[in-house]
Amino acid sequence: MSIFSTRFLAASALALMAAAPLHAKTFVYCSEGSPEGFDPAPYTAGTTFDASGHPIYNRLVQFKAGTTEIEPGLAETWDVSEDGLTYTFHLRKGVKFHSNDKFTPSRDFNADDVIFSFNRQADAKDPWHTYISGITYEYYSSMEMDKLIKSIEKVDDNTVKFTLNHPEAPFLANIAMPFVSILSKEYADTLEKAGTKEDLNNAPIGTGPFKFVAYQKDAVIRYQKNADYWGEAPKIDDLVFAITPDASVRLQKLKAGECHLMPFPAPADLADIKADPNLKVDEQAGLNVGYLAYNTTVAPFDKPEVRRALNMAMDKKALLEAVYQGSGEVAKNPIPPTMWSYNNAIEDDKYDPEAAKKMLEDAGVKDLSMEIWAMPVQRPYMPNARRAAEVIQSDFAKAGVKVEIVSYEWGEYLKKSMEEGRKGAVILGWTGDNGDPDNFLSVLLSCAAAQPGGANRAFWCNEEFSALLAKAKASSNHEERVKLYEEAQVIFKDQAPWATLAHSTQYVPMAKNVTGFVQSPLGDYTFETVDLAE
């Protein structure tokens, strides 16, 4: 069924294209993978959000381009009650949804669309909750929106009131994320009547800067500029995603002029890219961290001095060179330096294998042999875990510690690394979702996260540390939050549940004539501001 609908869609898209001016500006982005679908709510991959949430949709609030600051989106203003429990959003007027061959909006965006977009995820009884069989809303539940939001009410057509169960400082940052993009209630109703509910995912309608035109699986996605965009209209006429999973192939396409911009170059190619006169590279510290988490509940790693000694035995500069090919920086804190509240006063452990050896002996640890887990996949924060483990292995050998490298299939790896009493230290990392320090520290290091289903792979539970986080989360005073997080980082460094390895840098190679591309610290690729110089 969906084959026919996409075919039909493509045909009508062609008609649209034919009507476009002859010298349309087409921007080609060599994307790294296929989107899972075009409804941003049920999916979790950044690749999907780049193809759906960012070009096609808007949120109530949004991240200001190039920052993690919140600015108005579909909500022009909002009021927060004294107790931090009620948020009232005043919606923008005159915002138009896109149209396609089966749907032309009869009204502007309003409160019903907001309630629809949240309720379908929150309410299991909503007719749209499982509009595709097997669908789940991972982000909505993992960001604990279900536990946080008590109710959403329509005050009038242009006002929506959110009531929370408890005050939560990162709430606004959460609803700037793509998974709570605002979809059209009217479009959903139309599809329901036509009996083609799955088109909500296949033929998306949003308010964003680009309209969806066609998707050819694993090959090409086409968009067209939304001329009625409520914000500043895009400068390019057509946006094309050429799906190219292999990094070296992406680069070759960029060099051959087959695309204008690419994400995730292979670290090995950077020197070559920088030397190419037809290309330029945008670089920015990524919002991520790669780490080695000890199991702080198993001897001898339950002693902070042992963990600190091991950290000192690690030559992180060499690791950065061999694994990240220099495209990153050595990490000393669990959060990246671009994030607010980063404590730059903290000093990193000095690389000193001899001292490390002695510290281990002082702690009564002799002939230590341990496992280091290397993940089997490449992630933005860790280009090659296997290689990293090999480097650490040879470093630790110098401090008299024998290392055995183990690896599991990725799903197993994630599961086994969270099993109680796990042996060995685990290489893993994190990429920020919303730019809030809580999204790193609470998720990865709090006592609550050390429980099954959490992500605290050091099983590190420090009451003092967790109390600071809880206090910061409930506070709406920014200055106070900064102080609390800075303090928390001091405790972290002293207790050393992890060896913080590196923050990788994001590089965005592009053709020389590309202008106006703004890198997102969150790792999103958005194109409403790009242009091609003649």
Add this chain to the structure above:
Amino acid sequence: MLRFILSKLLYLIPTMLGITLVAFGFIRMLPGDPVLLMAGERGVSPERYAEISAQLGYDKPLWQQYFTYLGDLLQGDLGNSIVTKKPVLAEFLALFPATVELAVVAIIIATLIGVPVGVVAAIKRGSWFDQISMTGALIGFSMPIFWWGLLLIIFFSGILQWTPVSGRISLMYFFPPVTGFMLIDSLISGQKGAFSSALSHLILPSIVLATIPLAVIARQTRSAMLEVMGEDYVRTAKAKGLSARRVIGVHALRNAMIPVITTIGLQIGVLMAGAILTETIFSWPGIGKWMIDSISRRDYPVVQSGLLLIAGIVMIVNLLVDLTYGLINPRIRHK
């Protein structure tokens, strides 16, 4: 003849059933779990895990899941992908033409070059042509094609910049898919330059995919020709004074073609395996790459139904080869 076909078809049923069992059983033995993969570094709480598993039907006993699966299959429902949530069959049909196009062009290249080379090599047995072409065939037969593809990319796309790096057609061209075969669709679209663009995208991957079948076909043709030319009736024909061209063209070639056709048919399985590697190297949006990605994502429904579809297609092609063989060579029907 009809009985021959029927008996062959009947014979397929237990094999097909075995294939569903293998596809289903193997997939459930895969370690790792799609729910965990979706949760990623963040992890998933035990309650949530149970909830999602129940929604996907993975909480039921295995045998029950298998029969549900069989029942769905009989109704033509191959399940939905866990990752994209879309029907497996729709995804398969969207990608299959790309693989078929690649495979068909590859087999055409392999046949058009392989058969004449084999024939000439056999006729001029021991000549320099025979030696060089057969050495070449053996090299082709020994080729790690994933490496061969990389070399061709470095040379033709990287250094010479003659061919595009990946994809099926230049992004300049945009037309609705009618058949799904880019070469045909580009002609239908009537857009200038579209066909040659599609062809230039297809050329390197199809050469890589054709390498091994080409070598096999050339070798097989040569030895079939040699065998036939050594047989009595050919010698008799020669002795009767028929021209060499006529003997070879009419008698030898026709008889030598029987095993060659079988060989060509049996290359389909080889091509499917080769397609996995070729599509990976050239980022070709076909089912080989889809299967690999799905295996690594633990997308159970896609892998199990994909395996089933691919095995089914290979079996049907083999059956057709069998039937053709039976038509050309009536002797085996009575065996």
Add this chain to the structure above:
Amino acid sequence: MTETTVKISDSAIRRRMVKEFWFYFSQNRGAVVGLAVFVLLVLTALFAVWIAPHDPTHQYRDALLVPPFWQEGGRAEFLLGTDAVGRDMLSRLIYGAQYSLFIGIVVVAIALTGGIILGLLAGYFGGWVDSVIMRVMDVILAFPSLLLALVLVAILGPGLTNAMIAIAIVYQPHFARLTRAAVMGEKAREYVTAARVAGASNMRLMFKTILPNCLAPLIVQATLSFSSAVLDSAALGFLGMGAQPPASEWGTMLAEAREFILRAWWVVTFPGLAILISVLAINLMGDGLRDALDPKLKRS
């Protein structure tokens, strides 16, 4: 090999058979070249410890991606250059020979043993035993071999041992079919009937009487499988499912090198060349063996 092919106690006849075999084998120039290269490969693998100039896993941190010695920037100590973490390419290639030969031997051994046993059972007993075994073989053969191997490795977990097991499972139906066909052909022969009448047990009939007379096609198939095993395990390594880094298996080396395709041609070219040369040598040998063992083709 001929010694085992035919059970004849008369050593004179045996010597003549060997001589005859070698005569036909050495007729084929390619086969001799293949044999020579193969012997060289075996020696390289056996004496890798002494031949290799460096430890294949030692990382020279000051020598990352050094080109081969004849290129600008190359160093004499690293004849074929180094890889991304500063390991000597030549040493890794030399040690890689061990993996390839080991893989070939193990895969063929498992597939051959399994295939022979299943084929003998099916061919000798016939009936439902035959049906069940051959249907299972059909099922295995219905899947493209590499795809099935991939799924099997995914189940067993990526790694060299599992890759070998997976490939062997995928290959073994070929041996089973060959054995079965040969057994069915031989079963009705007089010498088998004679042995049976003389009171030989089933086991004895299968393994001692019939099997030795079916060996020729199996040997040819075994060489073919040997080279295919080297290729397929390299392919699995290339797809990240075979031997795991830092193993210097050639396919795995290629997979690791893929990101350097534009920057360092030597890390991509040499492992592939090593695969090609060894597979080619084995195939050349296989051709020679077939010519020497297959009496039908001998005369043509």
